[in-house]
Amino acid sequence: MAEGTGISTEMKKIAGCVLWGLISAVAAYFLAGIAIQRDEPVNSMWLVLAAACTYLVGYRFYAKFIAAKVMALNDQRATPAERLRNGHDYEPTNKWILFGHHFAAIAGPGPLVGPTLAAQFGYLPGTLWIIIGAVLGGAVQDFIILFCSMRRDGKSLGEMAREEIGKIGGITALLTVLLIMIILLATVALVVVNALKGSPWGTFTIAATMPIAIFMGLYLRYWRPGKVLEVSVIGFSLVVVSIFAGQWVSKSATVAPWFTFGGIALAAAIIIYGFFASALPVWLLLAPRDYLSTFVKLGVISMLAIGILFVQPQLVMPAFTRFVDGTGPIFAGKIFPFCFITIACGAISGFHALISSGTTPKMIAKESHALPIGYGSMVLESFVALMAIIAACVLQPGVYFAVNAPAGIVGPTEQIAAATITSWGFPVSAAEMHSLAVDVGEKTLFHRTGGAPSLALGMAHIFATGIGGKAILGFWYHFAIMFEALFILTIIDAGTRVGRFMLQDLLGHVYKPLGRTSWMPGVIGTSAFVVLAWGYFLVQGVRDPLGGINSLWPLFGIANQLLAAVALCVATTILLKMHGAKYIWIPLSPLVWLIVVTFAGGWQKIFSPLPQLGFLAQASHLEATIASGAMTAEKIAETQTLIFNARLDAALCGLFLVLVTLILIDSVRLWTRILLGKSEAKVNEAPFVASQLRAEEI
Amino acid sequence: MKALRAFGRIVAGILRELSDENAYARHLAAHGRKHSREEWQHFCNERFRAKYTKPKCC
Numbered sequence: 001m002a003e004g005t006g007i008s009t010e011m012k013k014i015a016g017c018v019l020w021g022l023i024s025a026v027a028a029y030f031l032a033g034i035a036i037q038r039d040e041p042v043n044s045m046w047l048v049l050a051a052a053c054t055y056l057v058g059y060r061f062y063a064k065f066i067a068a069k070v071m072a073l074n075d076q077r078a079t080p081a082e083r084l085r086n087g088h089d090y091e092p093t094n095k096w097i098l099f100g101h102h103f104a105a106i107a108g109p110g111p112l113v114g115p116t117l118a119a120q121f122g123y124l125p126g127t128l129w130i131i132i133g134a135v136l137g138g139a140v141q142d143f144i145i146l147f148c149s150m151r152r153d154g155k156s157l158g159e160m161a162r163e164e165i166g167k168i169g170g171i172t173a174l175l176t177v178l179l180i181m182i183i184l185l186a187t188v189a190l191v192v193v194n195a196l197k198g199s200p201w202g203t204f205t206i207a208a209t210m211p212i213a214i215f216m217g218l219y220l221r222y223w224r225p226g227k228v229l230e231v232s233v234i235g236f237s238l239v240v241v242s243i244f245a246g247q248w249v250s251k252s253a254t255v256a257p258w259f260t261f262g263g264i265a266l267a268a269a270i271i272i273y274g275f276f277a278s279a280l281p282v283w284l285l286l287a288p289r290d291y292l293s294t295f296v297k298l299g300v301i302s303m304l305a306i307g308i309l310f311v312q313p314q315l316v317m318p319a320f321t322r323f324v325d326g327t328g329p330i331f332a333g334k335i336f337p338f339c340f341i342t343i344a345c346g347a348i349s350g351f352h353a354l355i356s357s358g359t360t361p362k363m364i365a366k367e368s369h370a371l372p373i374g375y376g377s378m379v380l381e382s383f384v385a386l387m388a389i390i391a392a393c394v395l396q397p398g399v400y401f402a403v404n405a406p407a408g409i410v411g412p413t414e415q416i417a418a419a420t421i422t423s424w425g426f427p428v429s430a431a432e433m434h435s436l437a438v439d440v441g442e443k444t445l446f447h448r449t450g451g452a453p454s455l456a457l458g459m460a461h462i463f464a465t466g467i468g469g470k471a472i473l474g475f476w477y478h479f480a481i482m483f484e485a486l487f488i489l490t491i492i493d494a495g496t497r498v499g500r501f502m503l504q505d506l507l508g509h510v511y512k513p514l515g516r517t518s519w520m521p522g523v524i525g526t527s528a529f530v531v532l533a534w535g536y537f538l539v540q541g542v543r544d545p546l547g548g549i550n551s552l553w554p555l556f557g558i559a560n561q562l563l564a565a566v567a568l569c570v571a572t573t574i575l576l577k578m579h580g581a582k583y584i585w586i587p588l589s590p591l592v593w594l595i596v597v598t599f600a601g602g603w604q605k606i607f608s609p610l611p612q613l614g615f616l617a618q619a620s621h622l623e624a625t626i627a628s629g630a631m632t633a634e635k636i637a638e639t640q641t642l643i644f645n646a647r648l649d650a651a652l653c654g655l656f657l658v659l660v661t662l663i664l665i666d667s668v669r670l671w672t673r674i675l676l677g678k679s680e681a682k683v684n685e686a687p688f689v690a691s692q693l694r695a696e697e698i
Numbered sequence: 699m700k701a702l703r704a705f706g707r708i709v710a711g712i713l714r715e716l717s718d719e720n721a722y723a724r725h726l727a728a729h730g731r732k733h734s735r736e737e738w739q740h741f742c743n744e745r746f747r748a749k750y751t752k753p754k755c756c
Contacts, residue, residue: 188756287750
């Protein structure tokens with residue numbers, strides 16, 4: 001019997017080795033395949049299989065090694081959810097339910113828009129960074145921060161930074177979060193503005209989601225309290241009806257002009273919306289919209305995954321484009337560092353550290369669940385980013401550049417823009433673009449910078465190939481636009497509200513009533529301040545002749561990656577205190593990479609002598625143009641605003657770099673003292689309490 | 699079939715968690731109260747106060 005069991009265990013081991021050897025070989029084969037293939041279009045399944053097998057290998061070997069050796073996850077140890085259970089924040093939750101909850105919280109527009117923009121370098125650089133960056137960096141960061149917070153009663157990143165590194169760490173984390181939020185809100189709002197500009201169909205659909213959300217709020221509050229899933233189904237049905245109604249609106253000579261707006265008008269509308277959403281009772285607009293957008297987001301991501309698996313589209317974008325040299329029309333800068341900064345959340349995101357040290361650690365039932373939830377969710381987010389790059393690369397490169405390149409680069413008219421893009425080696429004609437615009441129910445698809453329209457086109461292409469064909473391409477395009485705008489607007493209203501709370505908290509120290517969230521003058525004043533802060537950058541982006549995304553997205557990418565650097569400083573400090581120098585290479589490797597990438601990117605954005613890349617060079621170039629006397633008086637005033645904005649962006653970028661340098665110096669000083677034995681390596685974990693939680697309780 | 703049912707239960711669980719319906723059920727159980735419009739409104743006030751003071755991810 002004992003011998004039989006021994007043989008069986010041995011057989012299982014061999015079978016395991018063979019299986020994992022096979023998965024590793026498949027991962028290597030497909031990664032090599034997409035890297036080497038040059039002569040013909042690559043099928044998207046190569047990317048999907050390369051990613052899936054790499055994720056499996058990363059999870060089975062790297063993540064499990066971290067879980068077992070570094071964290072020593074112990075299911076006998078009671079988690080905060082069990083020890084501090086209160087039926088509210090702290091509640092042991094089923095592993096897979098919490099996985100879905102955590103994934104829904106970390107999935108934002110970043111992994112969709114970033115890879116779409118980074119496709120200007122070709123499909124290969126972005127794909128490789130999305131896969132490798134997530135497995136070795138992003139997922140590791142999310143997993144370690146989740147673990148650290150779970151062992152510290154669910155403390156936030158800022159609290160951990162203050163406790164583990166020092167006061168400077170805590171203040172830096174708070175300031176970085178505030179600034180990144182302002183840039184984030186402006187950037188994603190610009191994505192929506194550019195998607196809806198001159199589009200009555202899109203504008204009507206998005207406008208309709210507001211009364212729909214208010215209806216849902218009233219339904220939940222007064223008519224059917226607690227029936228969130230029921231009202232979400234009703235809300236989603238109404239949104240689909242509004243997409244069809246939007247088509248009618250776009251064709252009506254009378255109604256279409258009511259919903260046709262330019263960039264500035266749309267920006268003003270979003271700013272006003274942000275103000276009201278922040279100041280109105282949360283149950284009326286924000287919460288119901290949040291429910292709706294979460295379900296739509298998860299549904300559409302699932303649909304896209306199923307669509308790609310069934311349709312298996314070919315990528316027509318080359319592996320590398322000529323723009324790896326830094327002359328790209330969508331954003332300036334060479335493949336290093338700007339590919340990595342642009343992809344942002346698809347590979348590693350500092351914002352995830354806020355979620356991993358927020359609600360999730362308070363709901364984990366058993367310590368071992370941190371592995372699939374922390375590491376696994378980020379890997380899934382990376383897969384979402386991969387789907388976005390596939391959706392962008394199934395478009396003809398000429399179409400992709402025509403949609404995403406600003407008028408300031410390719411030329412103001414459709415004919416000139418098409419000729420410019422064709423001269424780059426990506427053939428496209430004005431007639432072809434017009435025909436595509438008619439198919440999707442738009443007047444034009446030229447100069448639609450921001451990533452959302454090209455992503456929507458790619459998604460519509462995949463969906464329409466699966467269901468309905470060209471006849472309903474317009475529906476799918478606007479369905480995708482609705483999906484992107486819906487959850488971006490949720491980020492805007494929730495973000496404005498959070499910014500307001502942070503500001504009220506801060507101002508409450510100066511004048512007490514300002515800190516009270518029920519004092520209306522304080523609520524109105526702080527809401528207006530936050531809205532105007534991101535609104536300023538939004539208007540700056542709308543007015544930018546280079547499309548705005550060219551300057552705002554890299555700023556957002558740099559800020560987000562620097563927040564990840566803060567999180568990895570905390571992770572390195574905690575692992576150093578736990579094990580000495582033995583395992584610090586795990587968070588330190590992605591930290592060093594991030595520091596190199598973001599400082600290189602930040603430095604170039606400030607000091608590059610190229611006006612299309614460096615903010616200061618751009619300001620000097622514009623000053624020289626004014627000095628040459630070739631401008632009208634009206635144009636001079638406009639240009640002076642652009643000069644001020646370029647300098648403001650340079651200052652903000654510089655501030656990000658200074659903040660992270662501060663926390664880095666503080667961390668390195670502490671690490672050195674610990675390694676030299678001058679500081680106590682005190683681990684601030686909650687004490688061990690044996691778990692009493694039974695399996696059937698979760 | 700069994701696996702499919704288990705998958706369905708997880709999806710339903712995720713949807714109930716995301717919709718705060720699970721949290722509401724926990725709230726009622728924790729306080730020993732019955733569902734009513736007032737109770738739901740009371741729960742929402744508390745829930746949303748905590749939920750919307752944290753930034754949403756990008």
